[in-house]
Amino acid sequence: MSIRRTTVKAALESPSPCPEIRVMGWIRTRRDAKGFSFLELNDGSCLGNLQIIIDDTAEGADLVKSLGVGASVAVTGELVASPGKGQRYEVRAVAVSLLGAAEPETYPLQKKRHSDEFLRTIAHLRPRTNKYGAMLRIRSALAHGIHDYFAKEGFALVHTPVITGSDCEGAGEMFRVTTLGPEAAALSAAERVSQDFFGKEAMLTVSGQLSAEPLACALGRVYTFGPTFRAEHSDTSRHAAEFWMLEPEMAFADLEDNMDLAESLVTHLVRLVLAECAEDFGLFAKFVDPTLPATLENLLAQPFVRLPYAEAVDILTSCKKAFQYPVAFGSDLQSEHERYLAEEHFKRPVIVYDYPKDIKAFYMRQNDDGKTVGAMDVLVPGIGELVGGSAREERLDRLEARIAELGLPLEAYWWYLDTRRFGTVPHAGFGLGFERLVMLVTGVTNIRDVMAFPRTWRHLEF
RNA sequence: UCCCCGGUAGCUCAAUUGGCAGAGCGGGUGGCUGUUAACCACUAGGUUGGCGGUUCGAGUCCGUCCCGGGGAGCCA
Structure with a gap:
């Protein structure tokens, strides 16, 4: 039943269309139309996104409209030549399931360019x-x-x-490596060294x-x-x-x-x-x-x-x-x-x-x-x-x-x-x-x- | 550690000599379209980094602390 996951990179580089494909990734952007939606999916395998088109009749289509940037999804569908401009292939979704939502009000990454200074404050999300x-x-x-x-x-x-x-x-200056805790502060330097893990001073290289x-x-x-x-x-x-x-x-x-x-x-x-x-x-x-x-x-x-x-x-x-x-x-x-x-x-x-x-x-x-x-x-x-x-x-x-x-x-x-x-x-x-x-x-x-x-x-x- | 610059909405920034705190993007709602940084309309959103001072009045001036950036020293 379950098909093996294809990376976005592999899908975009595919030599030919594929009748059945399964991709997972994070939503970079969503564009809604009457009767269907587009998702741009990125899974980190390459810079490019994979466009997913989801007809309102697809399984799980009802949840798509509630998905924001940053949410993670699994998509099963057909890899087809894209009739639109800007991409060679797209996935015509048969089923979409939510792996993890990302609340739009609080998810820090937006569809626009952020400053490096701001991104440093969210180093766990900037990748x-x-x-x-x-x-x-x-x-x-x-x-x-x-x-x-x-x-x-x-x-x-x-x-x-x-x-x-x-x-x-x-x-240059070195970091000291020790297993001694604050209680060792009362000891003399020689006592500290002798009681420490190596029995001598230890540093990071x-x-x-x-x-x-x-x-x-x-x-x-x-x-x-x-x-x-x-x-x-x-x-x-x-x-x-x-x-x-x-x-x-x-x-x-x-x-x-x-x-x-x-x-x-x-x-x-x-x-x-x-x-x-x-x-x-x-x-x-x-x-x-x-x-x-x-x-x-x-x-x-x-x-x-x-x-x-x-x-x-x-x-x-x-x-x-x-x-x-x-x-x-x-x-x-x-x-x-x-x-x-x-x-x-x-x-x-x-x-x-x-x-x-x-x-x-x-x-x-x-x-x-x-x-x-x-x-x-x-x-x-x-x-x-x-x-x-x-x-x-x-x-x-x-x-x-x-x-x-x-x-x-x-x-x-x-x-x-x-x-x-x-x-x-x-x-x-x-x-x-x-x-x-x-x-x-x-x-x-x-x-x-x-x-x-x-x-x-x-x-x-x- | 030293020198310089900065801190205003979730993000990026504006606000004249001290005189009603704003825009774009993002969010929410509605509309429209094989869309692609989509588009259009409406809407919510603020202790202007903290504390103290000057003043009738401070985002704006002064002091101080915190945070960020750039440069220097040291080095890779």
């Missing part, structure tokens, strides 16, 4: 909108694309810990890199792709407290290999979205950022600029642009400087490399000039830093010296240093902020709008 559905499908395609890419390139997927006992990941390195120095090429946590009080459109980061790590590789990988990966993923998410991408190109197709085509049209930090400083000091912050060798590039390079000077992605050692992490490979390290950042117009990575210092004496120089506790890095002590190899890797990638390909300018349920400074709802 039912065209824009957020499209964003989430593109996000999913990108995640799958990442795994496909690395599988083809011979990288092993490794799962690095989310809980870390090392506070030496060195990439800010980077899988230190775990990925030993794995790369065993499997050759690895990558991790998972959640990352930063407890910084960053309140910007580009930062979240919990975000996803992709971190490939390659043994027997140098900085140039690293840049090659980053560029190849980013261009591959942009092509993937253009080729495989055309309908969803079209929404962003039409309603979010009309310049998006040109921006991405431009990104693909020529190789990324590769620019030593010293030359970047030269460009910035000799240009006529008045910056709020001064530019000088030895100071880090400010947002305004990065934006100038990628958005105004070169107008395409720029890989800045060989940064001064004093503004970069201890593990980056020291260059022969004694001043710089083999670091690289991929700067993208509109986004800023999309990728940050480096060649890793594989020489034990150099690495130990740098750790000591920075006053870091050498003993805490014993296992990390072992990878240099025993069979060390040149290796390199980077971190790519996944949400920033989604922003790049959708033109969405706020990180809160490329995550289903964003966690940011002072915001933990849903």
